[in-house]
Amino acid sequence: MRAIDDLRAAVRSRAVREQFDEAARAYSAGAYRTATIALWIAVVQDLLGKLRELAGDGAANALVSDVDAARSQNDFKKLLAIEAGILDHALTDFELIEVVEHRQLVRLHEDRNRCAHPSFLADEEAQYAMTEEQVRAYMVLVVDSVLSQPPIVGKALIVRYTDDTRGSSWPDRDSAEYVRGRYFTRARTQTQRQILQIAVKAAITPPDGDHTAAGRNVATLRAALSFDEKETLDVLADVLHKQRDTMDDSKLRRLIGAVGWIPRTWDVVGTDITMKCRTLLESADLTLLLEDRAFASGAPAHPELATTYAAALERxxxxxxxxxxxxxxxxxxxxxxxxxxxxxxxxxxxxxxxxxxxxxxxxxxxxxxxxxxxxxxxxxxxxxxxxxxxxxxxxxxxxxxxxxxxxxxxxxxxxxxxxxxxxxxxxxxxxxxxxxxxxxxxxxxxxxxxxxxxxxxx
Missing domain, CATH: 1.25.40 (Serine Threonine Protein Phosphatase 5, Tetratricopeptide repeat)
Structure with missing residues (x-):
C-alpha cells in the first residue's frame, strides 16, 4: 500500500495539495464520508486548474469563461451542471483522463453525492457508509489519474507531434531522447497509442509525400521500441493487420524500408506478403526501390529477405x-x-x-x-x-x-x-x-x- 506522504508528494499543484491534505486528515481520523467529498473537490479543483493552464485552447477557454461567469453571477445551478459534466469534458474534449479512469472517477462522484446528500437515499435506508479500503483506493486513483498529471491535451499533443515531424527543428541525428521526453513521458496511454498509430501509418505512407516526415516517424518507432516494446509492437500489428491486403507494390517497397527491420512485421503480414517483397527486391527497378525508400532502415529482419536485400544493395x-x-x-x-x-x-x-x-x-x-x-x-x-x-x-x-x-x-x-x-x-x-x-x-x-x-x- 502506498504511503499517504508519497501520494501527497505526487500532487502537482500546491493549492490542490492542500485540498488533498484535508482529505488525508479526514481519512486518518476515520471520517471516510468527509474524505470522499474532499477527494472529489480535489479532482474538480485540479481539472479546472488544468483548463486554466491550457490557455490558447478554444474549448478550454470557453469552459473556463462559463465557470467565471457563473461564479460572478452566483449561478450555482450552472456551476453544479459544470461540475457534473467535468469528467465528460476531461475525457472527450481534452483527453486529460482515459476511459477506464473516467469510469472509476464517475463512481467517486456518485459516492460523493451519496455522502454529501442524504436526500439521495430512501428514508428507510441506513446512512451511506464508506469503508477505509474504498477511500484509500480513491486516494490512489485521484492522484494517479488526475492530481499528478500535467495539463497536456491528448489531441493537442498529437497535433504537435504531427507538426514537429514536418518542421525544421526535429533533431534528425539523435532523436530517441527527444521523442521520449517530448511525446511519451507525460502522455496518456491512449495518446501514446494514437501517436504510435500515426508513426506506423506515416512511415509506410508518407504524409503528402513528405519522405522526411516518414523518416522521422520511423525514428519514433525506433525510440518507442526502446522504452515500450510491447505497446509499440501491438500497435504495429494492429495497423499492419488492417493494411496488409490493400498494399500495392509501392507500399510494399515502403514497408520494407519503413518497418521491415522489425521482426514482428513479417509475422503479421504473412508468407504471401513476404514473398511479394522478396520478388520486388529481386526484380524491381533500382529507381523504384530508391524512390520508395526501400533501403532506409537496413536489412529486413527475415533471413530470406535479408539475403535478397543485400544483393539489391550490391546493384x-x-x-x-x-x-x-x-x-x-x-x-x-x-x-x-x-x-x-x-x-x-x-x-x-x-x-x-x-x-x-x-x-x-x-x-x-x-x-x-x-x-x-x-x-x-x-x-x-x-x-x-x-x-x-x-x-x-x-x-x-x-x-x-x-x-x-x-x-x-x-x-x-x-x-x-x-x-x-x-x-x-x-x-x-x-x-x-x-x-x-x-x-x-x-x-x-x-x-x-x-x-x-x-x-x-x-
Missing amino acids: LSVDQLRDLSGRYLFERRQFVPLLLAQLERAESWRTAGGLMAALVQVSDLLTLHDVQQLARIFVANSEVHHSFDTPPTLVQIVQQTAPVDGAHTEWVQMFDHYQAKYAANTGSTGGTGMYGDLAALLTPGNTVERAYTAPSHS
Whole structure:
C-alpha cells in the first residue's frame, strides 16, 4: 500500500495539495464520508486548474469563461451542471483522463453525492457508509489519474507531434531522447497509442509525400521500441493487420524500408506478403526501390529477405551509395561494409574518390575494425591512394574517428606503411607530398580535432 506522504508528494499543484491534505486528515481520523467529498473537490479543483493552464485552447477557454461567469453571477445551478459534466469534458474534449479512469472517477462522484446528500437515499435506508479500503483506493486513483498529471491535451499533443515531424527543428541525428521526453513521458496511454498509430501509418505512407516526415516517424518507432516494446509492437500489428491486403507494390517497397527491420512485421503480414517483397527486391527497378525508400532502415529482419536485400544493395552505383550514406534519417551503418568492400575492389581513381567521399559521410559510425580495414585498403590499392579526392576526404575521416580508441595509432601506422611502400617503388617519398595535411595531422603532439560534420539529408 502506498504511503499517504508519497501520494501527497505526487500532487502537482500546491493549492490542490492542500485540498488533498484535508482529505488525508479526514481519512486518518476515520471520517471516510468527509474524505470522499474532499477527494472529489480535489479532482474538480485540479481539472479546472488544468483548463486554466491550457490557455490558447478554444474549448478550454470557453469552459473556463462559463465557470467565471457563473461564479460572478452566483449561478450555482450552472456551476453544479459544470461540475457534473467535468469528467465528460476531461475525457472527450481534452483527453486529460482515459476511459477506464473516467469510469472509476464517475463512481467517486456518485459516492460523493451519496455522502454529501442524504436526500439521495430512501428514508428507510441506513446512512451511506464508506469503508477505509474504498477511500484509500480513491486516494490512489485521484492522484494517479488526475492530481499528478500535467495539463497536456491528448489531441493537442498529437497535433504537435504531427507538426514537429514536418518542421525544421526535429533533431534528425539523435532523436530517441527527444521523442521520449517530448511525446511519451507525460502522455496518456491512449495518446501514446494514437501517436504510435500515426508513426506506423506515416512511415509506410508518407504524409503528402513528405519522405522526411516518414523518416522521422520511423525514428519514433525506433525510440518507442526502446522504452515500450510491447505497446509499440501491438500497435504495429494492429495497423499492419488492417493494411496488409490493400498494399500495392509501392507500399510494399515502403514497408520494407519503413518497418521491415522489425521482426514482428513479417509475422503479421504473412508468407504471401513476404514473398511479394522478396520478388520486388529481386526484380524491381533500382529507381523504384530508391524512390520508395526501400533501403532506409537496413536489412529486413527475415533471413530470406535479408539475403535478397543485400544483393539489391550490391546493384547500387557509387553515386547512389554516396547519396544514401549521407541521409541521416537512414540506417547509415549498413553502408559501411559495402563501401569498404567496393573501395577494396576499386579499379579507377574516379571510383575510389567517390567511395571515399561516401565514407566521409559515415565516418562518425566507423569502428576500430573499420579503421583498420580502411587503412589496409588505402596502402594496398593504388587507385585509392593515387586519387586526388582521397587526401582531403582521408583527413576528414581521421578527424571524425578521433574518439575511437586506437584509431590514431592505426592511422599513423598506415601512413608509415604508405611512405615505406612509396619509397620502395620510387626510391623517394617526395611523391607523398599530396598528403602533407594528413602528415601534419598525424604528427606526434598534434591534436586531432573533429572539424567535419557531414550534411544532413532526408
